[in-house]
Amino acid sequence: GTTPVNLRGKPILSKTGGWCAAFFIFGNEMAERMAYFGLSVNMVAFMVYIMHSPFSTSANAVNNFLGISQVSSVLGGFLADAYLGRYWTISIFTTIYLIGLGGITLCATMRVFIPSQNNCDQLSLLLGNCEQAKSWQMTYLYIVLYITSFGAAGIRPCVSSFGADQFDERHKDYKTHLDRFFNFFYLSVTIGAIIAFTMVVYIQMEHGWGPAFGSLAIAMGISNVLFFMGTSLYRHRLPGGSPLTRVAQVLVAAARKRRASFSNSELIGLYEVPGKQSAIKGSGKISHTDGFRFLDKAALQLKEDGVNPNPWRLCTVTQVEEVKILIKLIPIPATTIMINLILTEFLTLSIQQAYTLNTHMGHLKLPVTCMPVFPGLTIFLLLSIYYSIFAPLTRRITGHPHGVSQLQRVGIGLVLSIFSVFSAALFEKYRRNYAIKNGYEFNFLTPMPHLSAFWLLIPYCLIGLAEVFSIVGLLEFLYEEAPDAMRSVASAYAALAGGLGCFVATILNNIVKSTTGNAGKGKQSWLSQNINTGKFDNLYWLLTILGVINFVVFLYAARTYKYR
Numbered sequence: 001g002t003t004p005v006n007l008r009g010k011p012i013l014s015k016t017g018g019w020c021a022a023f024f025i026f027g028n029e030m031a032e033r034m035a036y037f038g039l040s041v042n043m044v045a046f047m048v049y050i051m052h053s054p055f056s057t058s059a060n061a062v063n064n065f066l067g068i069s070q071v072s073s074v075l076g077g078f079l080a081d082a083y084l085g086r087y088w089t090i091s092i093f094t095t096i097y098l099i100g101l102g103g104i105t106l107c108a109t110m111r112v113f114i115p116s117q118n119n120c121d122q123l124s125l126l127l128g129n130c131e132q133a134k135s136w137q138m139t140y141l142y143i144v145l146y147i148t149s150f151g152a153a154g155i156r157p158c159v160s161s162f163g164a165d166q167f168d169e170r171h172k173d174y175k176t177h178l179d180r181f182f183n184f185f186y187l188s189v190t191i192g193a194i195i196a197f198t199m200v201v202y203i204q205m206e207h208g209w210g211p212a213f214g215s216l217a218i219a220m221g222i223s224n225v226l227f228f229m230g231t232s233l234y235r236h237r238l239p240g241g242s243p244l245t246r247v248a249q250v251l252v253a254a255a256r257k258r259r260a261s262f263s264n265s266e267l268i269g270l271y272e273v274p275g276k277q278s279a280i281k282g283s284g285k286i287s288h289t290d291g292f293r294f295l296d297k298a299a300l301q302l303k304e305d306g307v308n309p310n311p312w313r314l315c316t317v318t319q320v321e322e323v324k325i326l327i328k329l330i331p332i333p334a335t336t337i338m339i340n341l342i343l344t345e346f347l348t349l350s351i352q353q354a355y356t357l358n359t360h361m362g363h364l365k366l367p368v369t370c371m372p373v374f375p376g377l378t379i380f381l382l383l384s385i386y387y388s389i390f391a392p393l394t395r396r397i398t399g400h401p402h403g404v405s406q407l408q409r410v411g412i413g414l415v416l417s418i419f420s421v422f423s424a425a426l427f428e429k430y431r432r433n434y435a436i437k438n439g440y441e442f443n444f445l446t447p448m449p450h451l452s453a454f455w456l457l458i459p460y461c462l463i464g465l466a467e468v469f470s471i472v473g474l475l476e477f478l479y480e481e482a483p484d485a486m487r488s489v490a491s492a493y494a495a496l497a498g499g500l501g502c503f504v505a506t507i508l509n510n511i512v513k514s515t516t517g518n519a520g521k522g523k524q525s526w527l528s529q530n531i532n533t534g535k536f537d538n539l540y541w542l543l544t545i546l547g548v549i550n551f552v553v554f555l556y557a558a559r560t561y562k563y564r
Helices: 018-049 055-071 073-109 122-127 135-154 156-164 174-207 209-229 243-256 293-299 317-329 331-335 337-355 373-398 406-437 453-481 484-516 536-560
Strands: 267-270 300-302 448-452
Touching: 018 055, 018 073, 018 135, 018 156, 018 174, 018 209, 018 337, 055 073, 055 135, 055 337, 055 484, 073 135, 073 156, 073 209, 073 243, 073 484, 135 156, 156 174, 156 453, 156 484, 174 209, 174 373, 174 453, 243 293, 243 317, 243 484, 293 300, 293 317, 317 331, 317 453, 317 484, 331 337, 331 406, 331 453, 331 484, 331 536, 337 406, 337 453, 337 484, 337 536, 373 453, 406 448, 406 453, 406 536, 448 453, 453 484, 484 536
Parallel strands: none
Antiparallel strands: 267 300
8 A cells, every 4th residue: 555656656666766766856945945045034124124024013014924834834744644645745746835935026116016216225224204004015925925925835845744754664774865865855854955045145235125025036946957857766655545535534432432332242343454455545554552542432343333334433453553643743843833933033033133244254354134044054064974973972971872762863963953942041141231231221222342242153054053943853753653544644644833933932932022112111022122121031931941841751751652
């Protein structure tokens, strides 16, 4: 049932797949990540400085865009596993993504889509005296922005799974290839992010917003062409039908037989189709496990079920085990919501911090929006040396063939994320006190020449390391542990956790603003527009405490989880 097929659904006869096919797929993810991060760092500034939208409104809009682009991955994963297959899902949604980027480029290029920029300097912008964007202009921007986020729905959950599908499970080095694939996959993600934080920012500064967003559309267009060029090399998995229908059938069947006893005299046994193949396309059979015994009642075959059982009354053991696995997987990606929350908050808030600091590196002045490139460089460096230094070193300590297990990688990442936000809190407390002491309390738009922005490199590098361990480990964990016919849905768990992290960041910011500030009494919130009178460090301390609690939850979930 898991035999790879060609695009027409026929068994593969010629040699396909492998690293050659995987590299065509890497390009698609690289371009998508380039666009994702390019929009994340530039869209807030575009909405504030060009569309004259308030900073908090712009930040929340971008956070929602980032969240939707990840949460909607569940839809893409469902379509891939149920009906379209991963190849066609990627093909359709990457085209939608390109249309959205084209719409954003038009918005930044044609004056009709933006308000007048006359007599709008920094002071006018701060005082709210610039011409406001018309409602239809903001509506157009939101539409093309959310079209882009919807396009990501079919790319993110499918690209990693489709790439991993290119390797033969029967090969003796399959596990090694898979482990290296996910590292290289995230390396391509990182390269896309580095390009977004450097070249795209440079294009924006030198040539304007239109060429900057246009470069993202061009990169996505080129990656689409490369992806289609590799079509003849790809190995495919047959879509197994709607996973939601199979899940619903198990729940309904279990509910119908909730009063049935495992010792019932009418019991024939646990139902499974005869032969080696599963009843589910693209899936091998899964052995019965003892967990979630109440779901086993869906597979209780009674004499009354007859020869041709109703699938809403009797399910196979494999179908029941699919549901068990999906439930068992949930706690691990759920604990990574916290690292995504920290990453979202830090990337947003650190940009505001960097505006008050000296960003000179010798005689070279780095743009503030280039600062997030440093986590990317950290990731790139670690992934480059992972197999030559880190894996052999940890292998001697743990005895694990890959140095550390998948869950251990996730745990290391969570610990590093706690240290990153802890160091960010310490530096922000020092930075704010320094600003007040040196007369910059109400002059937050002017960089302090004697305080370097490169102190931010400590939390930046730590959060970069945290990403390498937790996200790469999570992607590999979900792919290997997921049922054969639900791998795209399981991979969407990681994107869903990322999206929820963005939404939780928006919710947390709103709660913090409403509970710590009082405009009527002149009390500034922790997230004040003036960073020097606000208290960003308190938010970082709160995130540190939440991170520790989350890690304790993860330890319990990891210790109780049993690998397939």
